[in-house]
Amino acid sequence: GPEPTIAADAEYEFPLPTGATITLGTDWSYQSRIYYSSVNQVDPFQQQGGYTLGHARLSYRTSKEDLEIAAYVRNLTDKTYDLITVVPANAAYRTTPGYPQTYGVWLRKTF
Numbered sequence: 001g002p003e004p005t006i007a008a009d010a011e012y013e014f015p016l017p018t019g020a021t022i023t024l025g026t027d028w029s030y031q032s033r034i035y036y037s038s039v040n041q042v043d044p045f046q047q048q049g050g051y052t053l054g055h056a057r058l059s060y061r062t063s064k065e066d067l068e069i070a071a072y073v074r075n076l077t078d079k080t081y082d083l084i085t086v087v088p089a090n091a092a093y094r095t096t097p098g099y100p101q102t103y104g105v106w107l108r109k110t111f
Contacts, residue, residue: 006030019063028054036085045093051081053098066110075101 011025034048035041054077059070078101085095 005032021061023059023061024057025059026054026056028052037087045095046085046087048082048085051079052077053079053081068108069105070107071103071105073101073103075099077101 007027007029009025009027011023014022014024016022030050030052031048032050035046036048037043037046041047053075055072055074056076057070057072059068061068075098079098080100081098083096083098085093087093
C-alpha cells in the first residue's frame with residue numbers, strides 16, 4: 001500500500017477598507033509511490049511513482065458576506081499521474097488518469 005501522504009494548506013485574508021475581503025489560498029500534497037496490486041509490486045504499469053500536486057485560489061467576499069466570487073487553478077504544475085491501473089483477464093491494462101490542470105470560477109450568493 002501507499003506510504004502516508006504529506007499535505008500543507010495556507011490561506012491569507014486581506015481586509016479592504018470597504019469591509020470586503022480578498023483571500024489568497026494554496027494547498028499542496030505529496031503522495032509517495034503507490035502499488036495498485038498487493039501481489040505484483042515489480043510491474044511498472046501497476047504502480048505510480050511519488051508525485052506532488054498543488055492548487056491555488058483567489059476569492060472576493062463582500063462586507064455583508066452575502067456574495068463571494070472565486071477563481072481557482074487545480075494541478076498548478078499540470079502533473080500527469082494515474083489514480084489506478086487494473087489488469088483484467090485479457091491482460092490489457094486499464095488506467096484511470098489523474099485530473100489534469102483545470103481552471104474555474106464560482107459565485108456564491110446568500111439570500
